[in-house]
Amino acid sequence: MTYDIHIIGGGLAGSEAAWQLAEAGIRVKLSEMRGSGDMTPAHQTDGLAELVCSNSFRSDDAENNAVGLLHAEMRTFGSIIMAEGDRHKVPAGSALAVDRDGFSAGVTARLAAHPNIEIVRERVDALPETPAIIATGPLTASGLAASIGAATGSDALAFFDAIAPIVHHDSIDMSVAWRQARWNKGGDDYINCPLDKDQYHAFVQGLIDGEKGEFRDWEKDTPYFEGCMPIEVMAERGPETLRFGPMKGVGLDDPRTGRWPYACVQLRQDNASATLWNIVGFQTKLKHAEQVRLFRTISGLENAEFARLGGLHRNTFIRSPELLDPTLRLKSRPNIRFAGQITGCEGYVESAAVGLLAGRFAAAELRGDVMTPPPVETALGALLHHITGAAEAETYQPMNVNFGLMPPIPGRTKKADRKKMYTDRARAALAAWMAA
Numbered sequence: 001m002t003y004d005i006h007i008i009g010g011g012l013a014g015s016e017a018a019w020q021l022a023e024a025g026i027r028v029k030l031s032e033m034r035g036s037g038d039m040t041p042a043h044q045t046d047g048l049a050e051l052v053c054s055n056s057f058r059s060d061d062a063e064n065n066a067v068g069l070l071h072a073e074m075r076t077f078g079s080i081i082m083a084e085g086d087r088h089k090v091p092a093g094s095a096l097a098v099d100r101d102g103f104s105a106g107v108t109a110r111l112a113a114h115p116n117i118e119i120v121r122e123r124v125d126a127l128p129e130t131p132a133i134i135a136t137g138p139l140t141a142s143g144l145a146a147s148i149g150a151a152t153g154s155d156a157l158a159f160f161d162a163i164a165p166i167v168h169h170d171s172i173d174m175s176v177a178w179r180q181a182r183w184n185k186g187g188d189d190y191i192n193c194p195l196d197k198d199q200y201h202a203f204v205q206g207l208i209d210g211e212k213g214e215f216r217d218w219e220k221d222t223p224y225f226e227g228c229m230p231i232e233v234m235a236e237r238g239p240e241t242l243r244f245g246p247m248k249g250v251g252l253d254d255p256r257t258g259r260w261p262y263a264c265v266q267l268r269q270d271n272a273s274a275t276l277w278n279i280v281g282f283q284t285k286l287k288h289a290e291q292v293r294l295f296r297t298i299s300g301l302e303n304a305e306f307a308r309l310g311g312l313h314r315n316t317f318i319r320s321p322e323l324l325d326p327t328l329r330l331k332s333r334p335n336i337r338f339a340g341q342i343t344g345c346e347g348y349v350e351s352a353a354v355g356l357l358a359g360r361f362a363a364a365e366l367r368g369d370v371m372t373p374p375p376v377e378t379a380l381g382a383l384l385h386h387i388t389g390a391a392e393a394e395t396y397q398p399m400n401v402n403f404g405l406m407p408p409i410p411g412r413t414k415k416a417d418r419k420k421m422y423t424d425r426a427r428a429a430l431a432a433w434m435a436a
């Protein structure tokens with residue numbers, strides 16, 4: 001097939017960009033290196049849009065949370081990531097969590113069946129001269145990363161990211177663990193494993209003393225990704241840090257005591273058949289044997305069998321505010337757009353959203369249409385401004401986003417009031433932008 005645009009990388013961003021372009025009638029070549037003998041350190045399959053760690057797209061609440069609003073806006077534009085996410089949803093309270101294999105298979109099948117898309121399993125080692133979208137993510141293969149470095153003239157920024165462990169359900173002792181969502185929001189979607197005071201402090205000490213993976217020289221000065229911080233790094237910040245983070249006991253009623261536990265570990269369903277559960281927020285760089293030993297000190301997990309253990313990887317992304325224009329084009333080579341986490345945005349949903357924007361901008365350009373970026377009042381616009389470095393960048397906090405973090409609106413002091421105003425303002429701005 002002859003094509004109008006080349007997309008490199010079939011992750012969340014590249015898949016979404018391909019879909020948006022193809023739906024607009026543009027012919028797309030989508031190059032993905034997995035399936036051709038190459039692999040990244042975090043992916044495990046050849047499927048497109050593979051989720052490399054958690055199976056959650058975070059809050060789906062469009063009234064109270066900016067990520068939820070981002071979901072809603074993406075659905076408005078026919079997002080394939082949201083459509084397949086909704087189709088493969090698993091219970092997770094007010095969050096949208098998905099069966100990762102079903103989700104990835106769904107995205108792969110729909111892209112493969114689209115008449116305007118050709119998927120080629122190949123690694124690309126240089127930036128193309130023709131119109132292209134680079135969506136190779138934080139684990140971009142080294143040849144292309146070098147080519148990007150040469151074209152941008154600036155050093156790539158690197159940071160660490162970690163993977164949480166996954167447990168087989170039938171190895172969890174449900175006479176000790178129990179099903180409940182915190183504050184009962186979302187029924188019994190989570191499995192909870194309680195820790196008493198002694199157990200908790202011994203666990204924290206075990207994390208601090210535990211043997212960790214070695215750093216290589218080139219990795220030593222790389223900072224962590226705040227939203228995916230390894231538990232042992234949190235433990236090192238203070239004995240109570242985990243108890244106020246992923247090991248919070250509040251809002252969880254242990255049926256054996258009738259009280260909230262001192263600390264608690266939560267597991268979230270990871271596949272549709274509910275045979276696999278991931279330990280929420282338990283990304284780690286502890287050595288595998290150490291992980292097994294320590295996690296089995298948690299009540300209910302004494303005999304846990306692990307489908308996957310935690311891990312740690314270095315990520316790469318470009319300094320997008322300096323390098324990209326407001327429609328995600330590389331300023332020095334406008335035939336190239338960047339999308340997804342390689343732009344420095346963090347999170348599955350954000351990566352897909354930037355893919356959606358890059359796809360729509362490219363489609364408009366190839367058709368000869370003018371397309372203005374979405375206004376900053378919308379969730380998509382706020383994210384775009386955050387990436388391209390516009391003045392209002394702080395209106396979108398990529399991780400743990402909620403409207404409470406946004407700047408106060410004069411005269412509106414109550415949080416609920418502000419949330420409603422932001423939501424109403426975002427909806428009006430999106431409608432006006434779509435109509436223009």
Ligand SMILES: Cc1cc2nc3c(=O)[nH]c(=O)nc-3n(C[C@H](O)[C@H](O)[C@H](O)COP(=O)(O)OP(=O)(O)OC[C@H]3O[C@@H](n4cnc5c(N)ncnc54)[C@H](O)[C@@H]3O)c2cc1C
Nearest residue numbers: 009011012013033053054124136137141340341347348351
């Ligand atoms: C270890 C790790 C854990 C993470 N955990 C979470 C999490 O729990 N929750 C969350 O919301 N976000 C998480 N993220 C952040 C982010 O959301 C994901 O990285 C997300 O997958 C980014 O989407 P993407 O499309 O930009 O990149 P990816 O999904 O990584 O897709 C990029 C694709 O490009 C391909 N590729 C790379 N180089 C080449 C090349 N030269 N030629 C052809 N193909 C190439 C890769 O094989 C891959 O399929 C994590 C990131 C990492 C690295």
